[in-house]
Amino acid sequence: MKKYMLTFWNGIQTEDAFAALSPEAIQAEIQKWNEWIGGIAAQGKMLMAEGLLPTGKVVSGSTKVVTDGPFTEGKEIVGGFMILEAESEAEAVALSMGCPGLATEGRVEVREVQVFN
Amino acid sequence: MHDVNRLTDHLFRHESGKMVAVLTRLFGFPNYDLARDIVQDTLLAALSHWRLHGIPDNPTGWLYTVAKNKTVDWLRKQKNTPQQSLDWATVESTLDEQEVDALFLEHEIHDSVLRMMFACGHPSLSAEAQLALILRTLCGLSVGEIARAFLSNEETIQKRLYRTKEKIRAEGISLEVPTGTELSQRVEGVRKAVYLLFNEGYNSQSVDWLVKEELCTEAIRLGGLLCSHPLTSEPASHALLALMYFQASRLATRLDTEGQIVLLEQQDRTRWNQPYIQKGKKALDCASEGPHLSEYHLQAGIAYYHATAERFESTNWQAITYLYHLLVALNPSPMVYLSRAIAIGFAQGAERGIEELKNITTLSQNHYYYVALGDFHAKCANVSAAIEAYRQALHWCVSAKEKALIAQKIAALSV
Numbered sequence: 001m002k003k004y005m006l007t008f009w010n011g012i013q014t015e016d017a018f019a020a021l022s023p024e025a026i027q028a029e030i031q032k033w034n035e036w037i038g039g040i041a042a043q044g045k046m047l048m049a050e051g052l053l054p055t056g057k058v059v060s061g062s063t064k065v066v067t068d069g070p071f072t073e074g075k076e077i078v079g080g081f082m083i084l085e086a087e088s089e090a091e092a093v094a095l096s097m098g099c100p101g102l103a104t105e106g107r108v109e110v111r112e113v114q115v116f117n
Numbered sequence: 118m119h120d121v122n123r124l125t126d127h128l129f130r131h132e133s134g135k136m137v138a139v140l141t142r143l144f145g146f147p148n149y150d151l152a153r154d155i156v157q158d159t160l161l162a163a164l165s166h167w168r169l170h171g172i173p174d175n176p177t178g179w180l181y182t183v184a185k186n187k188t189v190d191w192l193r194k195q196k197n198t199p200q201q202s203l204d205w206a207t208v209e210s211t212l213d214e215q216e217v218d219a220l221f222l223e224h225e226i227h228d229s230v231l232r233m234m235f236a237c238g239h240p241s242l243s244a245e246a247q248l249a250l251i252l253r254t255l256c257g258l259s260v261g262e263i264a265r266a267f268l269s270n271e272e273t274i275q276k277r278l279y280r281t282k283e284k285i286r287a288e289g290i291s292l293e294v295p296t297g298t299e300l301s302q303r304v305e306g307v308r309k310a311v312y313l314l315f316n317e318g319y320n321s322q323s324v325d326w327l328v329k330e331e332l333c334t335e336a337i338r339l340g341g342l343l344c345s346h347p348l349t350s351e352p353a354s355h356a357l358l359a360l361m362y363f364q365a366s367r368l369a370t371r372l373d374t375e376g377q378i379v380l381l382e383q384q385d386r387t388r389w390n391q392p393y394i395q396k397g398k399k400a401l402d403c404a405s406e407g408p409h410l411s412e413y414h415l416q417a418g419i420a421y422y423h424a425t426a427e428r429f430e431s432t433n434w435q436a437i438t439y440l441y442h443l444l445v446a447l448n449p450s451p452m453v454y455l456s457r458a459i460a461i462g463f464a465q466g467a468e469r470g471i472e473e474l475k476n477i478t479t480l481s482q483n484h485y486y487y488v489a490l491g492d493f494h495a496k497c498a499n500v501s502a503a504i505e506a507y508r509q510a511l512h513w514c515v516s517a518k519e520k521a522l523i524a525q526k527i528a529a530l531s532v
Binding site for chain 1: 123127128133160169
């Protein structure tokens, strides 16, 4: 088994649209994510997942300049990440196909965790 | 972790309504948007947390805790840098942490919802303002969802809500429970608003079946709340609840798969919602206490006889006619006379029905009147009189769906 990190990217506009969702729509969205992640967890492949707040700080360069997020230079921000186990990159990609964020034109980045031995 | 808990249907909508009521009580009625913002933040926090971590064991408790914390945070910020945009004249509470905690106790939540219902059904608000406000606050609908329910657009609804808020400010409407003689009048106003919401769903021209169902079930939920609070649990409230259950039991059979209206006579009675009919009967039992007979009692009684008739032919038209006699005395409106005439026609024969209809002179531009007349003439084999009545009906009818139905009737006679 290999480990993969999935990061969930969303357009900033999508984040704004989320803020306007009705309670009913928010609940439906939670349901979709739970079904997807529940499916991965049921196969014993889920290791961890965390969501991120849309704001934060960026520390850059040797001058260690600290700037505020949201990170408006980019059009997208990371909304959360997940670490899962899979036999292969192909399987990790297949699992990420079910991510509900894709339906709102989001992206999932699938990266293998580096192992040294 | 992820497969244990599932949210009950509409949990967010219902909890949002409760939390908005609680916080609006805290901030004052004109500031209900602030209450909504805090609740929205709370729900979004749940989205961001629960979508990856699964649903907690006590989702409602989780939401309340987060809402409380967000409220206390907001109050702290407000103390340091007060926001001028808010209307603090209506805020009576001292707004401290203990108070916020106390308001989230179960009986206080129920009380806040009731206060909100009284405020939304305030007599100085127009019917459309009341509806928009109920849907926005107590039912947690977005502006888009309200627009969809009213077959309107977001801009119109936004404007309507804005004007409503101005009115609330101008009239100084607050979230209080009326007392003394005012109470019964105001409860009647709230019942009216709830029934209005129900009818908006029941008679909606929307092709979207979900819209109808949602509005009707929301009205039933609010009606149930009225019945479960000692202050508002009057026989008439139970009668209203019974009426809504009986009517809603037919909801799924009123339109066919193409969205065409199916008349009572042709509806598939096996698909009527039996649990609803049972709940309606129970509510009608509770309504029968006390001497006061409200319009809701009579209408619920009529709906009861329709809902419990096994076949259209076995409908107890005698009993229905009797109830319409009583209803005419309480509410002598042309439409009630029309319904009574139809009931008489079924109970005592089509000729009697025609006689009764001819006594009504105020509905000469109403297509329901002409359809009823046409139906009874058709029964008596007065083909030309029936066709003439149906043509009048076509002339005055504006709904495409109903026109189609009338055209069918003409076609059936012309064969």
